[in-house]
Amino acid sequence: MSNENILEEKLRAIGMDPRMGVVGLQNLAPINYWDYTQVDTLLTLQKPRTEFEDEYIFIVYHQITELVFNLMLHELKQLTGYVELSAEKMTVKLKRLSNYTNMLQNSFDIMTRGMDYDQYNTFRHSLAPASGFQSAQYRMIELYCTSLKNLARNAPENATIVEQFQHIYWQHAGTDPRTGNKTLTLRQFEEKYLNSFIETAHLLKDNTLENKLQKIQESGNLTDELRNAAREFDQLYNVTWPLVHLQTARFYLNAKGENKAATGGSEWQKYLHPKYQRRIFFPSLWSDIELAHWGEE
Numbered sequence: 001m002s003n004e005n006i007l008e009e010k011l012r013a014i015g016m017d018p019r020m021g022v023v024g025l026q027n028l029a030p031i032n033y034w035d036y037t038q039v040d041t042l043l044t045l046q047k048p049r050t051e052f053e054d055e056y057i058f059i060v061y062h063q064i065t066e067l068v069f070n071l072m073l074h075e076l077k078q079l080t081g082y083v084e085l086s087a088e089k090m091t092v093k094l095k096r097l098s099n100y101t102n103m104l105q106n107s108f109d110i111m112t113r114g115m116d117y118d119q120y121n122t123f124r125h126s127l128a129p130a131s132g133f134q135s136a137q138y139r140m141i142e143l144y145c146t147s148l149k150n151l152a153r154n155a156p157e158n159a160t161i162v163e164q165f166q167h168i169y170w171q172h173a174g175t176d177p178r179t180g181n182k183t184l185t186l187r188q189f190e191e192k193y194l195n196s197f198i199e200t201a202h203l204l205k206d207n208t209l210e211n212k213l214q215k216i217q218e219s220g221n222l223t224d225e226l227r228n229a230a231r232e233f234d235q236l237y238n239v240t241w242p243l244v245h246l247q248t249a250r251f252y253l254n255a256k257g258e259n260k261a262a263t264g265g266s267e268w269q270k271y272l273h274p275k276y277q278r279r280i281f282f283p284s285l286w287s288d289i290e291l292a293h294w295g296e297e
């Protein structure tokens with residue numbers, strides 16, 4: 001079949017008049033790099049709040065991270081959307097998720113060594129009460145990866161999804177330890193995103209990555225390669241990368257033992273440590289000993 005005929009067939013198959021489609025194609029302007037990547041728009045999205053030049057680095061690196069989170073969600077939406085999911089397919093996707101997490105971990109030096117210490121410690125005061133804690137995509141990744149009960153470990157046995165969110169582990173970082181009240185950082189965050197988190201948790205009930213993995217395990221198809229890929233991702237996302245992030249927080253906020261307040265107001269030294277946080281996506285893949293030593297440095 002000639003190329004023209006293939007095109008006509010394709011247009012007919014999607015219910016389009018082939019003549020209309022061909023004329024449309026003839027009039028298309030040739031694509032260029034800047035229109036395809038929307039780079040000019042992308043570069044209008046950096047809006048520093050202070051005069052310190054290194055704040056630009058802080059904004060751009062957060063944006064890079066959000067784009068990487070978006071790629072991870074792109075994979076996770078596919079993974080949780082498949083009706084039939086083979087061990088091979090899941091292994092490939094989990095390796096991609098680890099690749100992205102490796103990228104985040106390996107590049108975090110841009111924060112630790114790529115900004116002036118004094119500049120950061122000055123401009124950060126202009127950013128409160130904003131905090132990376134308020135990254136919605138970060139929370140969405142958790143919801144796609146694991147059952148809500150793993151994130152809301154202290155919730156009562158029969159708690160509803162809405163109730164579980166009031167026990168989710170990150171509530172701890174948003175509660176003022178002196179008064180027990182929610183901080184402004186948490187209140188703003190919940191006001192903007194809580195409904196979409198609840199909706200997502202409903203959609204993903206019994207269908208998270210953890211559930212998909214369990215189904216493969218129950219059907220006797222859990223290969224060593226898949227098991228290792230899942231464990232690797234769990235370790236990277238929930239221990240290795242958080243430790244790099246914590247070390248950076250220590251560098252800027254506790255270099256001389258000052259324990260400076262973070263912009264989000266959490267008891268960050270404890271809260272950010274994976275040993276205390278114990279966020280684990282696939283608990284059944286770890287032995288009791290491994291779980292007992294989870295997150296240790």
Ligand code: HEM
Nearest residue numbers: 065111131132133135138248249252262263264265266268
């Ligand atoms: C100089 C660099 C950074 C420092 C000192 C820092 C510090 C902190 C601190 C102290 C917290 C605890 C919450 C609070 O009280 O504010 C936090 C949370 C968080 N930060 Fe950062 N951060 C830095 C860079 C980043 C970057 C580049 C990202 C990428 C998006 C990020 C993402 C997060 C996330 C997702 C949380 C919540 C973690 C959780 O709930 O487990 N941070 N950060």
